[in-house]
Amino acid sequence: MLATVMSATLLGVDGHVVSVEVHVSSGLPSFTVVGQPDSSCREARDRVRAAILSSGLSWPQRRCTVNLAPTGLRKIGAGLDLAMAVGVLVATEQLPPSVVEDVGFVGELGLDGALRKVPGVLPLVDAVEAKVVVVPSDARVEAQLVGRHEVRIVGSLGELVGCLRGDSPWPAVPRLDQVPPEDLGPDLRDVHGQPVARRALEVAAAGGHHLLMVGPPGAGKTMLAKRLPGLLPELDGAQALEATRIHSAAGAPLPPGGLVRRPPFRAPHHGASAVALIGGGSGQLRPGEISLAHEGVLFLDELAEFPAHVLDTLRQPLEEGVVRLARADSKVLLPCRFQLVAAMNPCPCGLRSSPDACRCSDLQLARYCRRISGPLLDRFDLRVDVLRPDPLELLSSAPSEPSRAVAERVLAARQLAWRRGVRANAELDQAGLHRYAPLSRPAARKLEGDLRAGRLTGRGLQRVRRVARTIADLAGHGGELSVEHVAEACALRTEPSFLVQRLAG
Structure with a gap:
């Protein structure tokens, strides 16, 4: 089965939209990432597998190929981890395809399934062409600064799956507080x-x-x-x-x-x-x-x-x-x-x-x-x-x-x-x-x-x-x-x- 999940990668100070395409088919068990990933992005195969298993979900014992489109753009960092994991879950029918329609995902996965903030959340979220964007809880302030998306936050992959299935509500996203003017510094x-x-x-x-x-x-x-x-x-x-x-x-x-x-x-x-x-x-x-x-x-x-x-x-x-x-x-x-x-x-x-x-x-x-x-x-x-x-x-x-x-x-x-x-x-x-x-x-x-x-x-x-x-x-x-x-x-x-x-x- 094929699943497509929206995310973004960082190049300089600008984010670029990336479509994470996940295809699961018969064959020897493997996990391959193509589309010009750098070393940290290529290592996502181990983080995604460990995070899915640690979250009590099933890992497919089949051939899994992940394509990061457009292939002419170099993909950098671990910000695509969450999108890859969601793509695998949709491709293996553990999540319905409708939950990723017009939704973007940005975040790094820990081996225990925890979601972590990545550098460049602001330009990454700005690049996502979706109405809703899901980010780690500690990245919600930067994500809200863009002002064009409905920001949703989660703390782990297991919590995200529960929210996408409708088993639990989405955590409330605090509004941006009005902070007092910053001090002018040394006088x-x-x-x-x-x-x-x-x-x-x-x-x-x-x-x-x-x-x-x-x-x-x-x-x-x-x-x-x-x-x-x-x-x-x-x-x-x-x-x-x-x-x-x-x-x-x-x-x-x-x-x-x-x-x-x-x-x-x-x-x-x-x-x-x-x-x-x-x-x-x-x-x-x-x-x-x-x-x-x-x-x-x-x-x-x-x-x-x-x-x-x-x-x-x-x-x-x-x-x-x-x-x-x-x-x-x-x-x-x-x-x-x-x-x-x-x-x-x-x-x-x-x-x-x-x-x-x-x-x-x-x-x-x-x-x-x-x-x-x-x-x-x-x-x-x-x-x-x-x-x-x-x-x-x-x-x-x-x-x-x-x-x-x-x-x-x-x-x-x-x-x-x-x-x-x-x-x-x-x-x-x-x-x-x-x-x-x-x-x-x-x-x-x-x-x-x-x-x-x-x-x-x-x-x-x-x-x-x-x-x-x-x-x-x-x-x-x-x-x-x-x-x-x-x-x-x-x-x-x-x-x-x-x-x-x-x-x-």
Whole structure:
């Protein structure tokens, strides 16, 4: 007998519908899975058999063939286990065929028949073309986020069979609870001093600009970076769902309400490989850190300690907001619109700002400088030196401006960008700059001088104009960009101190 059950498989961050076709016929007892299953999917034959027997059901002593259609799509993971088991039960007439009509099944089976959640429940359920979808009990929050299906939950294969036969009712599915707003995280009021760095952080948050901070150890670079997400507005519905889809596909933990509403903050170690940062892999194409930072912040601490070839892989995703991964049997497109924030020391010992204390030779400094390529450095809209604050500022009990006050100004500036058709000024293209960031004559003359002197590249010119537009928006100035706005934007894009010192030497 032949049975067809609907399910889905994960490729990158997208689910793809799969028809699990089970055929039971006479012949030597066997269980064969075809249709490009990977190793974990092929091993389902042992999990399905043990789960069926452990649930008190009969295993067919005949030839059983499972085809995963479409056969041209590689099937990955254990999410098809439940659909295979139901298909076997229907094909052996232990379940009537009507129970699987317009019903999809997603879940992994344990040897005892228990159902387990798999990575990517959200995109998998979204791909299922059925009115009803059955998932493990611990996956009900992600399944409900899609909003197009009637979600049913069960804890084991035996419980599922009882529900499908009508012997027991379906377990009640709790509704999604309204969760309180998430905490903004570390507060900017904890940062004492650092007026230039605080200003750069506010401009970066308001305009979505990439930020590089250079300074000695203990100056507060990491402390500042961790407070950037608290200045950013919450994600809207589409952004939150897309970010949640990526976290679900990666198997990353989700917030209590299931939906990622606050901008993510990712801070990978400098020993991370290119695959860990960009995504990919040999067997399964998983999203990397830049995709997990989608609609949020990617913080690279100790930037110069990352391998140079790993850093250079960021150049294309920074420009396009997506990363394209291709293998012999599959191609995926991973979203990765993120705000890059990096911190590094001015030299290997970190004390270059104090020449008497620095122990680095000119050769060591030259090697250190070469770790950051010019094209990558040019993609930072804001580049500031972060010096150690004055001891009196650190010991002062006077409160600094809190994150909520800064976040209000950031939100007002972002709302102006939304009216221009972009999410932040950093996304303004050439036409948008001409329309929304016109230059006054003094401002144009200043930028012309910087271009002729080689202090700005063509890409740098556009980035300075975007930053100047953000500075003007924060000041409530909606007209032409003045020379003051442009001058501050140029001042926040200074040549890093370690490069200046190297050239001077």
